[in-house]
Amino acid sequence: MAVRGMRQKKKVEFLTEVELEFMTELWALGEGSVRDVLAQLAPERNLAYTSAATILRIMEQKNFVTSEKRGKTFVYKPMLAKDAYQSKTLRNLSDKLFDGTPATMVARLVNDQGMSEQALEEIRALLDRRLKDNDS
Amino acid sequence: MAVRGMRQKKKVEFLTEVELEFMTELWALGEGSVRDVLAQLAPERNLAYTSAATILRIMEQKNFVTSEKRGKTFVYKPMLAKDAYQSKTLRNLSDKLFDGTPATMVARLVNDQGMSEQALEEIRALLDRRLKDNDS
DNA sequence: TTGGACTTACGAAGGTCTTAGTATTTACTC
DNA sequence: GAGTAAATACTAAGACCTTCGTAAGTCCAA
Structure with missing residues (x-):
C-alpha cells in the first residue's frame, strides 16, 4: 500500500x-x-x-x-474556484505593491492597460450598478 | 580590485x-x-x-x-519607477490569471475588494475622463 | 495467469531564493 | 603609516521549485 x-x-x-x-x-x-x-x-x-x-x-x-x-x-x-483565487491574488497584490489601496490598482489599470473603449464602458456600467446598490 | x-x-x-x-x-x-x-x-x-x-x-x-x-x-x-512596475505587474497578472482581459480584473476588484463608496466614485470619475478623452 | 501498456511513487539533479557568517577592503584618525 | 570601525565581497547552507528517470504498482487481454 x-x-x-x-x-x-x-x-x-x-x-x-x-x-x-x-x-x-x-x-x-x-x-x-x-x-x-x-x-x-x-x-x-x-x-x-x-x-x-x-x-x-x-x-x-x-x-x-x-x-x-x-x-x-x-x-x-x-479545490479552489478560479474567481476566488483571482480575488485572493488581487488582495495580496494590493497589499504588497499598492499600499493596500485597491483603488490605485484600478486607476493604474484604467490608465495604461490599453483597454478598449468598450471595456471601459463596461466597467463604468459595473460601477454605476455598484454605486446604485450601495444607495439602497 | x-x-x-x-x-x-x-x-x-x-x-x-x-x-x-x-x-x-x-x-x-x-x-x-x-x-x-x-x-x-x-x-x-x-x-x-x-x-x-x-x-x-x-x-x-x-x-x-x-x-x-x-x-x-x-x-x-x-532603476524602475513604482508606477511602471505596478503596470508591468498588472499586465503580467492579467495575462496569467485573467485570460488577458483586464476588464475582468477590474470587475473582480470592484466587486469584492471592499472598496469604499468614495473610492468607487473616484474611479468612475476617472473613467468618465478617460472616455471623454477618447472621443476627441 | 502472465505479458504488456500504462499509471503512480519516489528520488535526485540543477536551479533560484533567502539568510548570514567570514574574509577582505576602505576611509579616516592619530 | 598603522590601527580601527564600518562597509563590501564571497561562500555556503537550507529551503523550495521544476524536471525527469527509474522502480513499483495496476488493469486488462489473450
Missing part, C-alpha cells in the same frame, strides 16, 4: 508558476487526469508525463486539488 | 518577495544605503546587515537598482 496525501506543516497560499499553469487547465476542464491536462498544454511545452504527474501530486499535497481514482488513473479537480 | 556588476544571461523581469520589500523602501526613500533601508524595515524583521547588503548587491546585478559610492558606502537608487 503506497502512502499518499501526507500532511504538511505550513499552509501554502499561492500557486507557483507551473502550478498556476496546470490549475488554469483544470479550471477550464473542470477536472482531468494527468493525460488530460498534458493534452491541453501548448504542443511546444514538451513536458514529460511523469513531470506532469509529479506536479499534480504536489498540488494535491498542497490542497490545491483533490483526486479521485477512476479505474487505473487519478482524476484531479480544483 | 573587486569585481562588481557582472552581467547576467537572462533578463530578469520581476522582483522576488524580499526584493519587492526592499524596493518598496527605496521607492519611499528615493534612494538609500544598506543601513538606510534596514532602518526602514519593521523592527521585528531582524535581518542581518550582511543579508541586506547581499540583497541590494543582487538587485543591482539584476538591474533593479543602481549604486553610487559616497564616501565609504554605496547609495542605491531604483
Whole structure:
C-alpha cells in the first residue's frame, strides 16, 4: 500500500508558476487526469508525463486539488474556484505593491492597460450598478 | 580590485518577495544605503546587515537598482519607477490569471475588494475622463 | 495467469531564493 | 603609516521549485 496525501506543516497560499499553469487547465476542464491536462498544454511545452504527474501530486499535497481514482488513473479537480483565487491574488497584490489601496490598482489599470473603449464602458456600467446598490 | 556588476544571461523581469520589500523602501526613500533601508524595515524583521547588503548587491546585478559610492558606502537608487512596475505587474497578472482581459480584473476588484463608496466614485470619475478623452 | 501498456511513487539533479557568517577592503584618525 | 570601525565581497547552507528517470504498482487481454 503506497502512502499518499501526507500532511504538511505550513499552509501554502499561492500557486507557483507551473502550478498556476496546470490549475488554469483544470479550471477550464473542470477536472482531468494527468493525460488530460498534458493534452491541453501548448504542443511546444514538451513536458514529460511523469513531470506532469509529479506536479499534480504536489498540488494535491498542497490542497490545491483533490483526486479521485477512476479505474487505473487519478482524476484531479480544483479545490479552489478560479474567481476566488483571482480575488485572493488581487488582495495580496494590493497589499504588497499598492499600499493596500485597491483603488490605485484600478486607476493604474484604467490608465495604461490599453483597454478598449468598450471595456471601459463596461466597467463604468459595473460601477454605476455598484454605486446604485450601495444607495439602497 | 573587486569585481562588481557582472552581467547576467537572462533578463530578469520581476522582483522576488524580499526584493519587492526592499524596493518598496527605496521607492519611499528615493534612494538609500544598506543601513538606510534596514532602518526602514519593521523592527521585528531582524535581518542581518550582511543579508541586506547581499540583497541590494543582487538587485543591482539584476538591474533593479543602481549604486553610487559616497564616501565609504554605496547609495542605491531604483532603476524602475513604482508606477511602471505596478503596470508591468498588472499586465503580467492579467495575462496569467485573467485570460488577458483586464476588464475582468477590474470587475473582480470592484466587486469584492471592499472598496469604499468614495473610492468607487473616484474611479468612475476617472473613467468618465478617460472616455471623454477618447472621443476627441 | 502472465505479458504488456500504462499509471503512480519516489528520488535526485540543477536551479533560484533567502539568510548570514567570514574574509577582505576602505576611509579616516592619530 | 598603522590601527580601527564600518562597509563590501564571497561562500555556503537550507529551503523550495521544476524536471525527469527509474522502480513499483495496476488493469486488462489473450
